[in-house]
Amino acid sequence: MTTIDDQAAPIAIPIRPDETKAERNERLRLLARSPTFLLGSILVGVWIVCAILGNLIAPHDPVAPDILSKFEGPSGAHLFGTDKLGQDVLSRVIVGARSILVVAPLATILGTVLGTTIGLVTGYYRGFVDEATMRVVDAVLAIPLIITALLAVTAVGPSRKTLVLVIGFVFTPIIAKTVRAAVLGEAQLEYVQAARLRNERGPYVMFVEILPNVTGPIIVEFTVRLGYAIFTVATLAFLGFAADPTIPDWGQDISTHYQSINAGYWWPVLFPSLAIATLIVGINLIADAIAQLFER
Amino acid sequence: MGRFLLTRLGLAAITLLLLSVLVFVGTNLLPGDVARRKLGNTASQASVDQLNHQLGTDKPILVQYWNWISGLFHGDLGTSLSYRLPVSELIGPALTHSLKLAAFAFVMVVPLAILGGIVAALKRDKLTDRVITIGGLSLTVVPEFVTGIMLILVFGLWLDLFPVSANAPDGSNILTQLKYLFLPALTLVIVLFGYISRITRAGTIESLDADYTRTAVLKGLPRRTVIRRHVLRNSLLPTIAVIATQTGYLIGGLVVIETLFNYPGMGRLIFTAANAKDFPLLASSVLIVGIVFLIATLLADVAYSLLNPRIRYATAE
Numbered sequence A: 001m002t003t004i005d006d007q008a009a010p011i012a013i014p015i016r017p018d019e020t021k022a023e024r025n026e027r028l029r030l031l032a033r034s035p036t037f038l039l040g041s042i043l044v045g046v047w048i049v050c051a052i053l054g055n056l057i058a059p060h061d062p063v064a065p066d067i068l069s070k071f072e073g074p075s076g077a078h079l080f081g082t083d084k085l086g087q088d089v090l091s092r093v094i095v096g097a098r099s100i101l102v103v104a105p106l107a108t109i110l111g112t113v114l115g116t117t118i119g120l121v122t123g124y125y126r127g128f129v130d131e132a133t134m135r136v137v138d139a140v141l142a143i144p145l146i147i148t149a150l151l152a153v154t155a156v157g158p159s160r161k162t163l164v165l166v167i168g169f170v171f172t173p174i175i176a177k178t179v180r181a182a183v184l185g186e187a188q189l190e191y192v193q194a195a196r197l198r199n200e201r202g203p204y205v206m207f208v209e210i211l212p213n214v215t216g217p218i219i220v221e222f223t224v225r226l227g228y229a230i231f232t233v234a235t236l237a238f239l240g241f242a243a244d245p246t247i248p249d250w251g252q253d254i255s256t257h258y259q260s261i262n263a264g265y266w267w268p269v270l271f272p273s274l275a276i277a278t279l280i281v282g283i284n285l286i287a288d289a290i291a292q293l294f295e296r
Numbered sequence B: 001m002g003r004f005l006l007t008r009l010g011l012a013a014i015t016l017l018l019l020s021v022l023v024f025v026g027t028n029l030l031p032g033d034v035a036r037r038k039l040g041n042t043a044s045q046a047s048v049d050q051l052n053h054q055l056g057t058d059k060p061i062l063v064q065y066w067n068w069i070s071g072l073f074h075g076d077l078g079t080s081l082s083y084r085l086p087v088s089e090l091i092g093p094a095l096t097h098s099l100k101l102a103a104f105a106f107v108m109v110v111p112l113a114i115l116g117g118i119v120a121a122l123k124r125d126k127l128t129d130r131v132i133t134i135g136g137l138s139l140t141v142v143p144e145f146v147t148g149i150m151l152i153l154v155f156g157l158w159l160d161l162f163p164v165s166a167n168a169p170d171g172s173n174i175l176t177q178l179k180y181l182f183l184p185a186l187t188l189v190i191v192l193f194g195y196i197s198r199i200t201r202a203g204t205i206e207s208l209d210a211d212y213t214r215t216a217v218l219k220g221l222p223r224r225t226v227i228r229r230h231v232l233r234n235s236l237l238p239t240i241a242v243i244a245t246q247t248g249y250l251i252g253g254l255v256v257i258e259t260l261f262n263y264p265g266m267g268r269l270i271f272t273a274a275n276a277k278d279f280p281l282l283a284s285s286v287l288i289v290g291i292v293f294l295i296a297t298l299l300a301d302v303a304y305s306l307l308n309p310r311i312r313y314a315t316a317e
Helices: A004-012 A021-033 A035-056 A089-125 A127-142 A145-156 A160-187 A190-197 A202-238 A250-263 A267-295 B002-029 B034-039 B045-055 B061-073 B087-122 B127-141 B144-158 B174-208 B211-218 B223-244 B247-260 B266-275 B279-307 B309-316
Strands: none
Touching (some): A021 A267, A035 A089, A035 A267, A089 A127, A089 A160, A089 A202, A089 A267, A145 A160, A145 A202, A145 B002, A145 B247, A145 B279, A160 A202, A202 A250, A202 A267, A250 B144, A267 B127, A267 B144, B002 B061, B061 B279, B087 B127, B087 B174, B087 B247, B087 B279, B127 B174, B144 B247, B174 B223, B174 B247, B211 B223, B247 B266, B266 B279
């Protein structure tokens, strides 16, 4: 016959001790040695420096038109040439890093905070709320991300705030799905049952007990989403929905110049394209390295 | 199996209903005053009121939603504001064009990506694997318009091998048409390659590690036979089913690619509608895209469960 003591016994034993400091340091050391992580960090680091310093390191004023030197090819005076208004392409590429590196991370943070909360609640309580939320998630996911964003930006008009809100909200269900899956696995474990038996409140169990144990998937999801956020911001700008049309923006610069490719003017298009490509690849290399670390 | 199908159909129907609500909210509620958004701030209140009345957007929200949905069931997708044509007449040809482009891209990417994934899996953690995996990932995450621009610069401008517009002259034969479609299709191929090869690689690695593969090796079958008969047979069928779920991303990519290459498909239709604030056209075409995606996912689910009884029974419980 089972006594009360027998049932209570496992509770006292910490089944999943918190990750020790040594383990965390070991992880960081492995990460610092991963070549993909290093390459990604260099690529992203360069653009962060450009975004912070901006006008300070740009050789010319990025928004100073010069009618006399329109579409000048790359030369000593203008390393990346000039665009159709005679503006220096190199300066516009350097300063253009700022707008995308402000909007995309903010949107990703918004989506991660909302998505994590929803994922914790639905994964922990299950039941009707869970079912209903997952159906909404499926519906949102049935429309391609860029079309959802296009729809929302068309409806309310583009601005920095709208872009952050729209992309953040679109990411929320996707992140919620990932977090929910991780929480489902954790909720079966004994430390969660122990906390429940101790009569801890739901929010305490979710945010203090479960959350620290699902940070891995959340960090991975955050970096992957950050790449998608940059992808989306750049694509929307190319489609004519830049956050602020008056400041240099890579996607917008490509959109205003790609018709001139046929005339042989490739430089105002190539350099912003390379900028977008290197930034996104950099972030995804970092994401890939982190994901591999947590899969170990 | 019947019960599984019913559950899946039921879930798809609920998702579809929610989808229609989302699209409706995006195209009718978010803009606030639809006619004002369409006509701009300078339009007179009288013309705004008239357009709202003509569109039915002056009615209560639930009535508007009901009118739109019941119209859809009768095949009435609404009337485009900018083209002044029934939406169904615009969507028909656009869908055909997009399918043509997508089919061309799929024919190229599926064999390539599967091959890439298998090679990567067989050379797991070696240099070949890292090159295929990291290279594929990098190509997949770069926005379609950037990839497309690069292809236009290299193949269109510098090498001058392919036309940069996707529209072949009227009445040209199939080969010429394919030549014109090559660059847009190649853009899609590059975007999809990384994703599909990643799935194939994961599937192949899973069956390489499986017990039945070890048994086959231990009973002395040659490596080639093991791979062909035991590994590939188990890893490829699910991969093919998973590819169907990629249609969503495919259509998202089409918006940009068709705009870049000036190709009159679904993607460019949605983009034009968004720019012209043509809300009826936008609503119906986005809903059609969602429906196409849901059907593809449903078919993929069914195909997958046919191939894998474990999924079927787990859901039916």
